[in-house]
Amino acid sequence: MAADVMVCKGLHKRYGDVVAVDDVGFRIAEGETYGLLGPNGAGKTTTISMIVGILERDAGEVLLCGRDHTVNDVAGKALVGYVPQELALYPDLTGRENLRFFASLYGLARGAAKARVAEALEVIGLADRAKDLVKEYSGGMKRRLNIGLGLLHRPRLLVLDEPTAGVDPQSRNAILESVERLAGEGIGVLYTTHYMEEAERLCDRVGIIDLGRLQAEGTPHELVGMVGEHDRITFTADGDPAEVVRALEGLPAVRQAGTRDGVIDLLVDDAPAVLPRLLEAASRAGTAVRSVEVRRPNLESVFLHLTGKALRD
Numbered sequence: 001m002a003a004d005v006m007v008c009k010g011l012h013k014r015y016g017d018v019v020a021v022d023d024v025g026f027r028i029a030e031g032e033t034y035g036l037l038g039p040n041g042a043g044k045t046t047t048i049s050m051i052v053g054i055l056e057r058d059a060g061e062v063l064l065c066g067r068d069h070t071v072n073d074v075a076g077k078a079l080v081g082y083v084p085q086e087l088a089l090y091p092d093l094t095g096r097e098n099l100r101f102f103a104s105l106y107g108l109a110r111g112a113a114k115a116r117v118a119e120a121l122e123v124i125g126l127a128d129r130a131k132d133l134v135k136e137y138s139g140g141m142k143r144r145l146n147i148g149l150g151l152l153h154r155p156r157l158l159v160l161d162e163p164t165a166g167v168d169p170q171s172r173n174a175i176l177e178s179v180e181r182l183a184g185e186g187i188g189v190l191y192t193t194h195y196m197e198e199a200e201r202l203c204d205r206v207g208i209i210d211l212g213r214l215q216a217e218g219t220p221h222e223l224v225g226m227v228g229e230h231d232r233i234t235f236t237a238d239g240d241p242a243e244v245v246r247a248l249e250g251l252p253a254v255r256q257a258g259t260r261d262g263v264i265d266l267l268v269d270d271a272p273a274v275l276p277r278l279l280e281a282a283s284r285a286g287t288a289v290r291s292v293e294v295r296r297p298n299l300e301s302v303f304l305h306l307t308g309k310a311l312r313d
């Protein structure tokens, strides 16, 4: 089993009367991408700020690669690459100059700095724009460069706070691909987002946070299984919908069948597996299916189920 790069337990933070984080704990292994998913104000940024050691915790524990990590732990900070939501770039320098400057802050020697800067530019897909001034970059390119800054010292844990919020589709894809590549190289990734499609694509495990508490945790598949919802298939077909329903409702995988505004509506166990048999049965009953729509429960349904809220409010 891969070793843990980060373990936190019992994290707690209060701002006056507001309990921002309440007894949060989870672990991230080498090469694992962990998604912290929650709506605005859920406590994501407060949690990661305590993990990276820029915010004092009221209670709890953070271990990075097995060592206790606090705000005063300078050596521990070398294990973490933190990419905040806000950009920390010099607009009048080029992309490469920004990276070089931050490499010098990390105390990297000239030769090593050059190699790490080239490596970071490649991972974030900006090698061909490295000579351009950052003020001429798009918002998404700036975000990518911001991620590059967090990689220069080769951290064991990369913490990304909503890295794709408000970026164009091309940069979003470049960011997701970079994360996949870094995790493939063994870096542990902590990723916060409102976008459940990103969590479904990237994250090995997801923690759902709301009102400062972890409401559930698991692989996307486990979480979706927890809700216990069925897949839904809706058909439009020629002929009498009631007759089509009669032909389909006896099939073993069909949990429920009915009609709604002339549309046939089925709840089934495993839509992709059962769909060919349904189409066959419909055709045997003499109906031509005109359209089919399949909807499967996803992290959004889990979130709604647990909190009664949509992820993006």
Ligand SMILES: Nc1ncnc2c1ncn2[C@@H]1O[C@H](COP(=O)(O)OP(=O)(O)OP(=O)(O)O)[C@@H](O)[C@H]1O
Pocket (backbone or CB within 6 Å): 015, 018, 019, 020, 038, 039, 040, 041, 042, 043, 044, 045, 046, 047
């Ligand atoms: N410095 C602060 N002072 C007072 N309250 C704060 C402070 N920082 C955060 N909070 C409060 O703590 C709660 C959690 O905020 P946090 O920023 O951690 O949420 P979040 O999940 O990161 O939200 P977002 O998705 O909007 O970034 C919120 O109610 C917020 O208003």
